[in-house]
Amino acid sequence: MQANALNDLIDRFIKLPVTQRKTLYEQMSAKGMSLSRLPIPQTRHFFAQIPLSFAQERQWFLWLLDPASAAYNLPTALRLRGPLDVDALQRSFDTLIERHQSLRTRFVEEPQGVIQVIDPLSGLFLDVISKNGATDSFIKDFVEQQSRQPFDLRRDQLLRVKLLRISEEDHVLLLVQHHIVSDDWSMHMIVQELVQLYGGYSQGLSVELQALPIQYTDYSIWQRRWMEAGESERQLAYWKGQLGGEQPVLELPTDRSRPAVQSYRGANITVTVPPALAQKLKQLAQQSNVTLFMLLLASFQALLHHYSRQADIRVGVPVANRNRVETERLLGFFVNTQVLRARFDEPLSFSELLAQVKQTALQAQAHQDLPFEQLVEALQPERNLSLNPLFQMMFNHLSEHQGASAGQPSSPSALHVESLSREHHTAQFDLTLNTFESAQGLSATLNYATDLFDASTIERFGKHWLNLLEHCIAAPQQPINSMSLLSDMERQQILRDWNASTADYPRDSAIHHLIEAQAARTPDAVALVFDTQSLTFARLNQQANRLAHRLIEAGVGPDVLVGIAVQRSVDLVVGLLAILKAGGAYVPLDPAYPEERLAYMMQDSGLALLLTQAPLLARLPIPAGVSALA
Numbered sequence: 001m002q003a004n005a006l007n008d009l010i011d012r013f014i015k016l017p018v019t020q021r022k023t024l025y026e027q028m029s030a031k032g033m034s035l036s037r038l039p040i041p042q043t044r045h046f047f048a049q050i051p052l053s054f055a056q057e058r059q060w061f062l063w064l065l066d067p068a069s070a071a072y073n074l075p076t077a078l079r080l081r082g083p084l085d086v087d088a089l090q091r092s093f094d095t096l097i098e099r100h101q102s103l104r105t106r107f108v109e110e111p112q113g114v115i116q117v118i119d120p121l122s123g124l125f126l127d128v129i130s131k132n133g134a135t136d137s138f139i140k141d142f143v144e145q146q147s148r149q150p151f152d153l154r155r156d157q158l159l160r161v162k163l164l165r166i167s168e169e170d171h172v173l174l175l176v177q178h179h180i181v182s183d184d185w186s187m188h189m190i191v192q193e194l195v196q197l198y199g200g201y202s203q204g205l206s207v208e209l210q211a212l213p214i215q216y217t218d219y220s221i222w223q224r225r226w227m228e229a230g231e232s233e234r235q236l237a238y239w240k241g242q243l244g245g246e247q248p249v250l251e252l253p254t255d256r257s258r259p260a261v262q263s264y265r266g267a268n269i270t271v272t273v274p275p276a277l278a279q280k281l282k283q284l285a286q287q288s289n290v291t292l293f294m295l296l297l298a299s300f301q302a303l304l305h306h307y308s309r310q311a312d313i314r315v316g317v318p319v320a321n322r323n324r325v326e327t328e329r330l331l332g333f334f335v336n337t338q339v340l341r342a343r344f345d346e347p348l349s350f351s352e353l354l355a356q357v358k359q360t361a362l363q364a365q366a367h368q369d370l371p372f373e374q375l376v377e378a379l380q381p382e383r384n385l386s387l388n389p390l391f392q393m394m395f396n397h398l399s400e401h402q403g404a405s406a407g408q409p410s411s412p413s414a415l416h417v418e419s420l421s422r423e424h425h426t427a428q429f430d431l432t433l434n435t436f437e438s439a440q441g442l443s444a445t446l447n448y449a450t451d452l453f454d455a456s457t458i459e460r461f462g463k464h465w466l467n468l469l470e471h472c473i474a475a476p477q478q479p480i481n482s483m484s485l486l487s488d489m490e491r492q493q494i495l496r497d498w499n500a501s502t503a504d505y506p507r508d509s510a511i512h513h514l515i516e517a518q519a520a521r522t523p524d525a526v527a528l529v530f531d532t533q534s535l536t537f538a539r540l541n542q543q544a545n546r547l548a549h550r551l552i553e554a555g556v557g558p559d560v561l562v563g564i565a566v567q568r569s570v571d572l573v574v575g576l577l578a579i580l581k582a583g584g585a586y587v588p589l590d591p592a593y594p595e596e597r598l599a600y601m602m603q604d605s606g607l608a609l610l611l612t613q614a615p616l617l618a619r620l621p622i623p624a625g626v627s628a629l630a
Contacts, residue, residue, distance in 0.1 A: 010038045014225050015046060025229035035226050036369065040326045044217040050116040052107070053220040054227070054371030055333045059180040060107060060114055060153065065385075068150050071264035071428060072179035075147035076187050077420040080171040084415065085202040086128065086163070089173075092197035093124040093161060096190065099209065100331040102181045102216045107153045116217055124157070130165045139164065139172055143422055151178045158182075159190075172420065181216075183335040185320055190331060195417060202415070213325075216332035227374070235370035236378055238363070243314070243339060243390075247381040250314060250392045252307050252430065254452040257531060261385045263451055266427020271444040271462035278442035280473045288351065288476070290358045292437055293397040298357040299472060300395050300433050301342040302350065302480050303465050311344045316391040316429065319368050337372040338364045339390050347479045350472040392430040399437040431458075433465075463487060512580040516541055530570050540574065547578035554609055554629055556582040563602060563610040565589040565620055575611050595621050602626060 013024055013035070028035065044050060052060060059072060097103045104119040131138065146162050158181045164172040175190065193209060200207035285295045301313045321336040322328055340360055342353065372390075381389045424447060432447040448458045464485035471483040486494070506514070515537065518527070523538035535543070556562055562584045566572045579586040587605045589598055591612075599621035602610070607626050614630045622628055
């Protein structure tokens, strides 16, 4: 088909009402024609109101939930060493603003929904702050503070630029965008084009960047028209079959209970991957006929299975979603998220898991255009403001060969440009494993929600991941469940150090006597912590004394056996101490045991009394003649 005919066809498709569009989609599909192979047209001029892309729609919803949050800010900080021409820098930004409509996009609420509005051309405000001799600590705080400033998506220009002047030949340039108009690829593209423009303008030259075939608004219109015509149903059928009707939550052991509302507070831990290990991983991937991405994803899912003991492991994986030539150099929010599932219903070797992950990843690649937002809407997981829908863990793998993701920016003559690393204080998910593949090897970071995890927990997780990788390389046919995550040092610590618990204490004193003595010495010290509850030694001793008096009144004394069936709680420890204080002996009974087993234990032990909790009374098989105290 001739190029003009193709353009006429796609223009016609975009402008048709949805019912006619669906008919044309079906006719084209029947002839083996795919709209994904046709060019995206410039159609924004035909529409009075520009809809949001599906990804932008979700970002808008998240912003409405918490407009003061900076969780979806995308900052990039550059150290500029050498003579800086501020006028040339300003002109470079003005050119970028003119070139990319997404840099002057705002969002307006209309009766029929939110739309994108492109502001008229106006220069970007380059905010210059002078701080002669600024220290590294000041620079770090400056970047962090400015990066955390929220955007008003209704009013603000969504590219914010700050220039920190340290000296005549030393500056820090900070660019911050909101995710609704950008992604990591876009941020790298801005820096690339900025360096190219400045390199010419600072030398008095004109600069011609490669022309853009479309703008992001064209993509937004095309995406909605294509999906509405039938592509959404086609790809959704695959994902429904892949993910099923149940959408489980992946729960790792956490240091703290999950808050009612996700705060997005987070931090990063660097995981050092030894060069020798990285080389062996690449060799194993080649031998197994998989990519390094697939191998690392499989290892992450295996580790999550180890930690959670869940058989259904789902991990979010971002895809650049720039598989069309028209979108390669566009700035905007293109990245999509896929949910890749690994099943551990049967014992698997790492080789078997790799084969499963490879098949899943290849199938997902063939169905990568369905917006994550539509998948969430279709699967209808239980809405919970404390966690991300469909997946709680993410894996993000980049390589220096992935287009705009390549490392340090180039530098124009006379000016050295260097990317500044910064600490992350946000986490969009419970846990994210980021890996970066380069000619120098493999690097990794773990981004985690600080509401849930301590840094020491995540450091240990990273070490366990490295240990698991070593096992996978050494014995890929070995069952994953039999692979130990522990290092020799941890094994020594658990088996010997933690069991070396001998200590001097009064041999003629019982445990409740020792606690009474401690309560007298340090009454306000914390003695017991469970979940959000805590008791000082004084309160623990007081509560145990009160309960002991009740037990004595019920006939407890020397040689009297008291069963205790209490759920794990502060009450359990109070009950044990009270029985000892009353002079009795306790018989521990787990209320989770089968009813028949509990009945046998109560009858066989000859209990005189059962100490329990009121909610458990109805389901405990208490023998005749045994009194219960709740």
